[in-house]
Amino acid sequence: MVVADFGSHTIRKSTSNVSNPTHEAPEVRGGESNGPKSDVYSLAITTEEIFSFNVDDLLESSHRNMLNYENPTVRPSCSQCAR
Structure with missing residues (x-):
């Protein structure tokens, strides 16, 4: 089941970090690896x-x-207002 696609749908190495920093878990920001939690x-x-x-x-x-x-x-422009 696909909930949403945020544009990072390509397959990458597990060591790459593709995320929005505001949505990262604190442990990931601290350098730990991604996981289910x-x-x-x-x-x-x-x-x-x-x-x-x-x-x-x-x-x-x-x-x-x-x-x-x-x-x-x-x-x-709209993009300037959105900043």
Whole structure:
């Protein structure tokens, strides 16, 4: 069963580190190897982000970014607002 594909679907050596640092288990950040426990930790972080998503926070953040843009006469791109 495939839950999601985050773009790291290619087969790699077990020694390579392909991950989002904000989703890494503390022991992995400390240099230990990945395992089932670190996978559960990452899944829990991802699930928490999915279920705590708030559209109002996203809109407020985007609006704030647009208002604080260096040159208000030029509309920023979506990618610039997302930073």
